[in-house]
Amino acid sequence: MKTTRCFPLFATMTLLLLPSPAQSAEFKFPGHTFTLPDGFTMEHVAGPPLVNRPIEADFDEQGRLYVSDSSGSNDKPDKQLQEKPHRLVRLEDTDGDGKYDQSVVFADKLMFPEGVLWHDGAVYCSAPPSIWKIEDTNGDGVADRRTEWHEGKTLTGCANDLHGPYLGPDGWIYWCKGAFAKQTYERPGRPTISDSASHMFRCRPDHSEFESVMSGGMDNPVAVVFSPEGEPFFTTTFFVHPEAGRRDAIVHSIYGAVYPKTHGVLDGLKRTGDLLPPLTHLGPAVPCGLVRYASRAFGDDYENNLFSCQFNLRKVQRHILEPSGATFRSRDIDFLVSDNPDFHPTDVLEDADGSLLVLDTGGWYKICCPTSQLPKPDVLGAVYRIRKAGAPKIPDPRGLKIAWAKYKPKNLAGLLGDSRPAVRNRAIAQLGKQGQESVTVLKQVVQAGARAAATSATGARRFTGKFVVPVFSVEARRNAVWALTRIDGPGAREAVRVALADSDASARQVAVNSAGLRRDAGATPQLLETLRTGTPHLQRNAAAALGRIGDKSAVPALFAAVEDVARQGLANPKQTPANLVTNEAFRVMEHSLIYALIEIGDSAGVRQELEKVGQPSRLSAEAVGDSAKTPTSNSTSSSGGPGAGRMPALRFVQRAALIALDQIDGGGLTATDVLPHLHSNDPVLKQTASWIVSHHSDWGKDLADFFRQRLAQPSLPAEELSELQQQLGDFTRNEAIQQLIAQMCADRASPLATRHLLLRVMAKAPVREMPAAWRPPLHQCLADPQEGVWRGAVAVIRALPLGKTNTTEFVEPLLRLAHDQKAPAEVKLEALAALPNNPMPLDVETFEFLCGYLDSARPPLDRTTAATVLGRMKLDDAQLMKLADSLPSVGPMELSKLIGAFENKTNETVGAKFVSVLKHAKGVRGARPDVLKPIFAKFGATVQEQGDEILRALNADLAQQQTRITQLVNGLPRGDRDHGRRVFESQKTVCSTCHQVGYLGGRVGPDLTKIGSVRTERDLMEAILYPSASFVRSYEPMTIRTKDGEEYSGVLRQEGADSIVIISGANASQRFAMADVAEMRPGTLSIMPEGIDQQLNQQELADLVAFLKSLK
Known part of the structure; x- marks a missing residue:
């Protein structure tokens, strides 16, 4: 079993x-x-x-x-x-x-x-x-x-x-x-x-x-x-x-x-x-x-x-x-x-x-x-x-020759240490089922371990008079405790307490786990002793047991254990407090100690321990300059005053108290307990405060006052600016913080670095739509003489949904920026990309500017951005004819975006040109038949008939796909992985824009660092040719339908209680308020377009597959 x-x-x-x-x-x-x-x-x-x-x-x-x-x-x-x-x-x-x-x-x-x-x-x-x-x-x-x-x-x-x-x-x-x-x-x-x-x-x-x-x-x-x-x-x-x-x-x-x-x-x-x-x-x-x-x-x-x-x-x-x-x-x-x-x-x-x-x-x-x-x-x-080979044969490995039905507890107890695992387990199960009848015998088994411990401590002989004290193996004693764990009643609990004094640490650990599982309050004194003197594994399990039992008397001992464990960790001269917080072994122990405090739920006791080590603000001040020191003495008890040698360890006590009060229901932790530590010189308290504050949007007003003071400082080091950006970003849904950001961003008297920081915070804000308070300062920023300021404003407008009202309010300043002859070309492109989805005409100059970015020599992200803008604009027939001339040379990623420009058009000449160029377009395999079909139909019967040929080719069935894959796999030349890496990173494929290898590359699609260990050459070829054939877990496409009938497709990247984010391409994401979502359903098409293979010759395709296969 x-x-x-x-x-x-x-x-x-x-x-x-x-x-x-x-x-x-x-x-x-x-x-x-x-x-x-x-x-x-x-x-x-x-x-x-x-x-x-x-x-x-x-x-x-x-x-x-x-x-x-x-x-x-x-x-x-x-x-x-x-x-x-x-x-x-x-x-x-x-x-x-x-x-x-x-x-x-x-x-x-x-x-x-x-x-x-x-x-x-x-x-x-x-x-x-x-x-x-x-x-x-x-x-x-x-x-x-x-x-x-x-x-x-x-x-x-x-x-x-x-x-x-x-x-x-x-x-x-x-x-x-x-x-x-x-x-x-x-x-x-x-x-x-x-x-x-x-x-x-x-x-x-x-x-x-x-x-x-x-x-x-x-x-x-x-x-x-x-x-x-x-x-x-x-x-x-x-x-x-x-x-x-x-x-x-x-x-x-x-x-x-x-x-x-x-x-x-x-x-x-x-x-x-x-x-x-x-x-x-x-x-x-x-x-x-x-x-x-x-x-x-x-x-x-x-x-x-x-x-x-x-x-x-x-x-x-x-x-x-x-x-x-x-x-x-x-x-x-x-x-x-x-x-x-x-x-x-x-x-x-x-x-x-x-x-x-x-x-x-x-x-x-x-x-x-x-x-x-x-x-x-x-x-x-x-x-x-x-x-x-040559292993000795185990006789009767399942104990089928044993008369199990006739065995009483005494007989079964003799099998608890059997060399055959199946026999041991069956004995445990049968002893557990026999219940109270087994308790006396099982207690005798575990007493052997306690006697061994006493004998070891006193040096006494292991016999009394004529009778030798029974000796049971460690295996038997552990298994006796597991059998007792299955039995209800005070007798079984009392017997397990005997095992808490076993001479063997692993047997004691079984007893600790048993006492915790059964919430045996009678074991509390022994568990407290184990917490104080046990091995790390015993201490951790004792803490878990004490938490489950819920005795408030354990709270001081748990804090003492936090201090002792921190002091032991910091005794390593290479270990600093900042590193210890992230040390995996320490984190596991710390978790168990804090979780026990949370389960006990004694907020008054936790608050008392917090006050013993000093009020938060005073301890922070005392800690300045001491956070990197290693304790020099372990002799001071945890209840004493905060001496210099104890100070680093005591910070971990304070950390534990703050987290416990935060997580205990009704724990009473307030903003004034925590906020001073956000600006502490102590890394332990700063990290702790940052974590706590990150889930307390209810502290908005206090936070706003705190951040206002910090942001008003004329010069902040880069590290602190980065920290402020992270901290502010966690609270952008709070109205008080939104108002603070708006006020300081609009105020030209604010330090320039602060304004840049606030714009970055706004651009990454996890909000349903752009807060009303941010709109006026963004208008001001777009007209600001500082290039960095209006660049930041453009990024915010592009990143945040404008909502259903006032969607055009930024159109005029964005177009003005796009036509500014002094503005850098990349800023003009970003300004056009920030325009709302509403179709609008494009003047000749802007149209030509965007078409110029479709050139294959341009960076991939710029090409995609330009194609996205062109695809959603209201182009006239002359512009559509010219745009059609660009379609044969663009890649599948750009083509899928540009097709939108031809939606709802009826000019048959434009339609005929559109179909004609599509037949020879390199990226046509990336087009969706369900999107093309209604476009062709709008142009009339003749164009529709001509377009059917394209649709039939795109709708090739699975068998045809498999045949093509087989032909390519069998017919490709030998690939070169080094050349394949260059193909992977090239402007042709733009693979590295969306996929990560090692620590380099984008994160839109699956990580490919070890793809060669789990995919065959055929699988890789299929993924390149037909990316919608199958989807990697966590990268499945989703279709979002909003309540106003609009549909959006992409990969679900974030899902919270009130909003979701989908990614539809490199640097292209959209956030939706859950209140505005009518339906979410699995998509059928990958955001990776088909047709990338059409951009490559046979050798390049072979090299790309060879490179991917080498990634192991």
């Missing part, structure tokens, strides 16, 4: 001394060549017809394997929910040779099954929007009872609303919620959970005590595994916005943590500061299945390693963990790799004999996964088994 996915925490401390992995060995199967480290073997153990497209699996106690099996359908999720085309099969190895030879359909008619857990006689299967409990009550091998165990309530376009479930060692059931649909859960006696974030949820098997373990902005958390101490780890996609090759991750899940990505779904979540870090970044891997290797069959070096399936990278990776403060680091090594682009591992699990099973789902999956436009349901999957 998946309960065995765990690893001993302190057994990993020497793993960094491991040698490098051995040379690899190859194993060949039809269509596959696999590589594994030397000394391993691999065999095919299941496939069609037993199982066709395996997704996830789990074992029952008999060793039978329950596998979710896809039908190969890529229909939209709502259709799959209606038709339920998938199934769950049970595989059995009847002759014991390790290969499955029997299959039965355990359950058919399933919605997309995204998780399998065998627990207590039933299969739990997530099939969005629900998790189902599926049972075979009569033993015929076919399920006859289905119960909706969890109602997830949402089903989104990628069906990633649910993954799992997974059984924790505590006996609770865990699962992941992905996508960003809002879910609401009422919880009697507990706060309601209602948000759109991703989560790891858990509850007891009867679905009681439902709660969130972690939350975040990641798209798709999938698999969860546990350490014996109860530490959860999970895989996820899109942990961060793609950049510099980073995207997906494996995460050590910290209780109460909020993780990236940063976007609107995080609003309202309880935070302790910055978002928490991952265990390891994986790039565009699409990690899914995850397992902890519990056995020693692979060798001691492999015990307690993690293994992850990476769908996109066609491999299983090994993760060697080492403690790092209160969290871990990971050393990642490829374990199993396939050369077949259709190998997609989705799950990995450990069999009882120590072998690993790897599930390959095959080539069918296409939903939200742009591996290729063509799904391949005919490329079926398989199950493979990996063994260590």
